[in-house]
Amino acid sequence: MTKKKLEMDGGYIAIKGFKYQFDRTLIEIFNNSSKSVRIEQLQDYEFDNYFVQVKYHNTDYSASQQKQKIKKPLLQLLNQHKVDKSKKFILYIYLKGVPYAKKTLSILDLDSLIGKESVNYNNSEKTSFIQNFTLIHAHDFVTQYDEVIEKIKTLYSKSIEEAELYYSIISSHLLDIVTKNEPSNKNLRTCSKEQLDKLISEGKKIVFKSVFNDELTAEKRIKLLHKNFFKSQLNKEPHERFFIIEVNNQTDTSTLKELVLTLKGKWSKNKTKTIPSPDRFVPYIFFHGIEPQKLIKLKIELQKDGYNICDGYDFLNASFNVTSIKLRPTYENKLFFKFINNLSELNQTIDQLDRTGEIYQFYLEKPLNISFTQKHIQFQVGKVDEIKNII
Numbered sequence: 001m002t003k004k005k006l007e008m009d010g011g012y013i014a015i016k017g018f019k020y021q022f023d024r025t026l027i028e029i030f031n032n033s034s035k036s037v038r039i040e041q042l043q044d045y046e047f048d049n050y051f052v053q054v055k056y057h058n059t060d061y062s063a064s065q066q067k068q069k070i071k072k073p074l075l076q077l078l079n080q081h082k083v084d085k086s087k088k089f090i091l092y093i094y095l096k097g098v099p100y101a102k103k104t105l106s107i108l109d110l111d112s113l114i115g116k117e118s119v120n121y122n123n124s125e126k127t128s129f130i131q132n133f134t135l136i137h138a139h140d141f142v143t144q145y146d147e148v149i150e151k152i153k154t155l156y157s158k159s160i161e162e163a164e165l166y167y168s169i170i171s172s173h174l175l176d177i178v179t180k181n182e183p184s185n186k187n188l189r190t191c192s193k194e195q196l197d198k199l200i201s202e203g204k205k206i207v208f209k210s211v212f213n214d215e216l217t218a219e220k221r222i223k224l225l226h227k228n229f230f231k232s233q234l235n236k237e238p239h240e241r242f243f244i245i246e247v248n249n250q251t252d253t254s255t256l257k258e259l260v261l262t263l264k265g266k267w268s269k270n271k272t273k274t275i276p277s278p279d280r281f282v283p284y285i286f287f288h289g290i291e292p293q294k295l296i297k298l299k300i301e302l303q304k305d306g307y308n309i310c311d312g313y314d315f316l317n318a319s320f321n322v323t324s325i326k327l328r329p330t331y332e333n334k335l336f337f338k339f340i341n342n343l344s345e346l347n348q349t350i351d352q353l354d355r356t357g358e359i360y361q362f363y364l365e366k367p368l369n370i371s372f373t374q375k376h377i378q379f380q381v382g383k384v385d386e387i388k389n390i391i
Contacts, residue, residue, distance in 0.1 A: 016058070017055075017056040019141075019171065020054065020056040020094065020141055020144065021044055021045075021054040022171050022174050022175075023141075023144050023145055023147075023148045024044075024052075024054045024138075024144065025037060025039060025045050025054075025191075026148050026151075026171075026174070027144070027147060027148060027151070028045065028052070029191060029192065029193050029196065030148075030151045030193060032047055032048070032193075033192075033193040033194075034193075035047055035048060035192065036190040036191065036192040037190065037192070038186060038189055038190050039174060039177055039178055039189050039190070039191060049086070049087055049088055050087070050088050050089070051077065051080060051087055051088070051090070052089075052090045052091075052092055053073045053076065053077060053089075053090070053092065053093075054092045054093075054138075055073055055091070055092070055093040056093075056094045056138075056141065057069050057093070057094060057095050057096060058096050058141065059096060060096055060097065061095065066095050066098065067112075067113055069093070069095060070091070070093060070095075070113055071113055071114055071115065071117075073093070074091060074110075074135075075114055075117060077089040077091060077129075077133065078114070078121065081125070081128070081132065082125060085132075087132070088132045088133070088134075089133045089134070090133070090134045090135075090136060091134075091135050091136065092136045093135070093136070093137065094138040094141070095137065096140075098137045100136075100137055101136070101137040102135075102136050103134070103136075103137075104135070105130045105133065105135060106130065107126050107127065107130065109130075110126055110130055148167060149163045149164060149167060150163075152167055152170070156200055161216070161224055164216050164224075165208075165216070165221070165224045165225070165228060166200060168208055168210070169206055169207065169208055170196055170199070171209070172208060172209045173191070173196070173199055173207065175209070176207065177189055177190075177191055203229075203377070204374070204375045204376070205376060206229070206377040206378065207367075207377075208225065208377075208379045208380060210380045210381070210382065218382060222386055222389050222390055225379060225390045226389065226390050226391070229377065229390075230266075230390060230391050236267075236269070236281075237356070238269070238279050238280060238281040239281065239355065239356045239357060239358050240281070240284065240353050240355055240356065240358070241267055241281070241283050241284065241357070241358045241359075242283070242284045242286065242340070242346070242349075242350065242357065242359045242360070243263055243283050243284065243285050243286070243360050243362070243391075244286045244288055244346070244359060244360070244361040244363075244368060244370075245259070245286070245287050245288065245361075245362045245384065245387060246362065246364045246365070246367075246368075246384075247287050247288065247289050247384055248364065249291065251290075251384045253294060253298050253301065255384055255385050256287060256290075256294075256384075257298060257301055258385075259384070259385075259388050260298070260302065260337060262388040262391060263283045263285060263337060264282075264283070264307075266391060267281075267391070268281065268282040268283060268329070268337060269281050269282075270329040270330070270331070270335060270336060272331070273331045275331070277330065280329045280330065282329045282335055282336055282338060283337050283338070284325075284337075284338045284339075284340055284349065285337055285338065285339055285340065286339070286340035286341075286342075286346055295339075295341070299339065307334075307336060307337075308333060308335050308336075310324070310325060310327055310335055310337075310338045310339070311325065311338065311339040311341055312324045312340075312349075320344075322348050322349060325340075325345070325349055326352070343368060346370070347370070347371075350370075350372055356374065357374050357375075358374065358375040358376075358377075359372055359374075359375065359376040359377070360377050360379070360391075361376070361378045361379070362379050362380075362381050362384075362387050362390075363380055364382075364384075
C-alpha cells in the first residue's frame with residue numbers, strides 16, 4: 001500500500017471515529033433530555049456524575065492487540081479515578097468482531113487488562129475503581145448511526161432522509177462547540193436536547209458540512225436542502241438577503257451568470273409596477289474567491305443583457321459607498337441584484353442594514369468567518385453548479 005493510500009485510509013478512519021464519538025454523544029443527549037452533556041471534558045464526554053470515553057476500532061486485531069486497545073483508555077480512567085473517586089466511569093469501545101456486551105470487571109480482569117501497570121495501584125484503589133466502572137463493548141458504526149437517525153426521525157417528526165440531513169446539521173453544531181471553545185471553557189463545551197430543539201426549530205444558525213452526510217447521494221442532498229430551506233417561495237418577506245458563494249479557478253463565467261439569473265428569478269421582487277415599495281427586494285451576491293477579471297467579465301455580460309449593475313461604486317476611481325449599494329429597488333431603476341466585491345465591503349454593508357438581514361453561505365472548503373447575529377445558514381457543496389438546484 002502506498003503512503004498516499006495509507007494517509008487517505010487514516011483520514012477516513014479518523015473521520016469515522018470522530019463521527020462515532022459524536023453519535024454516541026447524541027444518543028446520550030437524547031436519552032437525558034433534561035441534562036447537559038459536556039463534550040471532550042477530561043474524557044470524551046461527561047454528564048451527571050459520569051465520565052465516558054468512546055473508542056472506535058474497525059480493524060481486525062488479535063486478542064492481545066484488542067487488550068492493548070482497551071488498556072490505554074482504561075488506564076486514563078483509572079488515573080482519573082485516583083484524582084476524583086466521586087465519579088463513575090464508562091469505557092464505550094467498539095472492537096471489530098467483538099459482540100455487544102456490557103460488563104463490570106473483577107480485580108483479576110483489571111490486572112489482566114492493564115498488565116505490568118497493575119503494580120502502580122493498590123487493592124483499595126482497584127476495588128473502588130471497579131465498583132464505579134463499566135466496560136461496554138459497543139455496537140458497530142452502522143447500528144449506532146441507525147439508532148441516532150431513528151431518534152432524530154421520531155423526536156422531530158422527520159422522514160428518514162430529512163433525519164439524515166438534520167444529523168449533519170446537529171453534528172456540525174457539536175463540532176463547532178468543540179472547535180470554537182478551549183477545553184478550559186467547560187461551561188461553553190456543553191450541549192443539551194433543549195439546545196438542539198432550538199437549533200432545529202428556529203433555523204437561524206444552521207451549518208451543513210458534507211463530511212457528516214456521506215450516506216446521502218448528492219442528488220438527494222440537493223433535493224433535501226432545497227425542500228427544507230428554500231422551497232417556500234410564496235410570500236417571502238422583504239429581507240436583505242446575502243448569498244455568499246465560494247468559487248475557484250475552475251468555475252466558469254457561464255456558470256456564475258446562470259447562478260445570478262437563478263437568484264434574480266427566485267430571490268428578487270421588483271418586476272411589476274404594482275408592487276408596493278416596502279415589499280420590493282433583491283439579493284446581494286458575493287462570489288468569494290473569484291478572479292477580478294472574471295468578475296468584470298460577468299458584470300459586462302449582464303450589463304449587455306440589459307441588467308443594471310449595482311456594486312457600491314458610483315464613478316471611476318470612487319471609494320466604496322455603502323449608501324449606493326443600499327439603493328432600494330424600484331420599478332423605474334430595474335434593479336434585480338447587487339454585487340458585493342470583497343469581504344470588507346460585505347462587512348460594511350451588513351453593519352448598516354436598515355431591515356432584517358439573512359446570510360446564505362455556500363462554500364467548497366471553508367466558510368468565511370462573519371460576525372452576524374441574525375439568520376446565517378452555511379452549506380458545504382461539492383460543486384458551484386449544485387447551488388442553482390438548492391436555491
